[in-house]
Amino acid sequence: DIQMTQSPATLSASVGDRVTITCRASQNINNWLAWYQQKPGEAPKYLMYKASSLVSGVPSRFSGSRSGTEFTLTISSLQPDDFATYYCQQYETFSPTFGQGTKVEVK
Amino acid sequence: EVQLAESGGGLVQPGGSLRLSCAASGFTFSSSWMHWVRQVPGKGLVWVSRINTDGSSTDYADSVKGRFTFSRDNAKNTLYLQMNSLRAEDSAVYYCARATGAWSGSAGALDFWGQGTMVTVSS
Numbered sequence: 001d002i003q004m005t006q007s008p009a010t011l012s013a014s015v016g017d018r019v020t021i022t023c024r025a026s027q028n029i030n031n032w033l034a035w036y037q038q039k040p041g042e043a044p045k046y047l048m049y050k051a052s053s054l055v056s057g058v059p060s061r062f063s064g065s066r067s068g069t070e071f072t073l074t075i076s077s078l079q080p081d082d083f084a085t086y087y088c089q090q091y092e093t094f095s096p097t098f099g100q101g102t103k104v105e106v107k
Numbered sequence: 108e109v110q111l112a113e114s115g116g117g118l119v120q121p122g123g124s125l126r127l128s129c130a131a132s133g134f135t136f137s138s139s140w141m142h143w144v145r146q147v148p149g150k151g152l153v154w155v156s157r158i159n160t161d162g163s164s165t166d167y168a169d170s171v172k173g174r175f176t177f178s179r180d181n182a183k184n185t186l187y188l189q190m191n192s193l194r195a196e197d198s199a200v201y202y203c204a205r206a207t208g209a210w211s212g213s214a215g216a217l218d219f220w221g222q223g224t225m226v227t228v229s230s
Contacts, residue, residue, distance in 0.1 A: 032213065034216035036152075044220055046217065046219070049207070049218075055218070091213050093212070093214065094211065094213060095157075098152040099151075101152075
């Protein structure tokens, strides 16, 4: 199975901060990576696909990039609605695997 | 509007069985690969199983293989997850989710999720 290592586990930030979350795959997954946002008591929300393609309706302050097997999700200017947990997911194979999650909390 | 609604969760004793359902609407259900993903409250997301569009092919995580069976009824726009020989470690919120861009070799990204149903395995 492909392992996804996400960091940091927790990130403390303030409104307006630039925030970066990293996800590293244990092998090449090309660009087959998605990002999700989850708030307490809610289902995950689909944010991004193919590493850097934004889902329709997701604010443009969210962006994604890839360098080899390392992927990043960046929020350019953190907004109050962005405090949540973020997960990456690879779909290079038939069995998807998720990162452990990054909780973005209020500093 | 795409909607997925899980049901069937509850409390069951170790070794028992439970069948989850997921009712789908707002999209062409019979053309969509579908998944089950579970999450222990406060923990991360873990993939459980997937099914192809006509139900002829399924895949499972090793942790549930041989105990869980994923099926679908395209006439009723409904998914089923039959869970047998349940263990304490199967306790979690179970989500059904639609895959986009899926094919036999790729799970796809999960673009719509239900609200989840809680399964608790305890004596």
